[in-house]
Amino acid sequence: ATERTLSIIKPDAVAKNVIGEIYARFERADLKIVAAKMVHLSREKAEGFYAEHKERPFFKDLVEFMTSGPVMIQVLEGENAVLKNRDLMGATDPKKAEPGTIRADFASSIDANAVHGSDAVESAAREVSYFFSSDEICPR
Numbered sequence: 001a002t003e004r005t006l007s008i009i010k011p012d013a014v015a016k017n018v019i020g021e022i023y024a025r026f027e028r029a030d031l032k033i034v035a036a037k038m039v040h041l042s043r044e045k046a047e048g049f050y051a052e053h054k055e056r057p058f059f060k061d062l063v064e065f066m067t068s069g070p071v072m073i074q075v076l077e078g079e080n081a082v083l084k085n086r087d088l089m090g091a092t093d094p095k096k097a098e099p100g101t102i103r104a105d106f107a108s109s110i111d112a113n114a115v116h117g118s119d120a121v122e123s124a125a126r127e128v129s130y131f132f133s134s135d136e137i138c139p140r
């Protein structure tokens, strides 16, 4: 089925100047960018996004990292988009990511792991609406 998923290019990958390289991978996989914005997240916005991880020991570092520089946020649309994007990203820990995945190629640690992608269709809907209003999404 055609799905939408939320993708974030994290501060480490923006700083490495590989936004275009990562976009090219989305496009080669037939994922369409139907919305995009670059933002420097506030602490409140980052904490709200990761609210489900609030009690995890890595929460503070995660919020610190995600607010350390601008991120590029996009909505990807396509057949099986949620799983397809997760396959493109590779495992959360870049040491465990398959060769050729975004994290294997561009990430340096489990915190600075280059990209975020929604993990299910339900969380994708929530994450997309956390960052984009419906008039900012351009189906095509």
Ligand code: CMP
Pocket (backbone or CB within 6 Å): 053, 058, 062, 092, 110, 111, 112, 113, 115, 116, 117
């Ligand atoms: P992300 O998909 O953005 O969702 C939560 C983030 O927390 C995750 O990517 C990692 O970058 C970060 N993180 C740090 N430590 C861990 C951990 N032990 N398990 C899962 N995620 C972690």
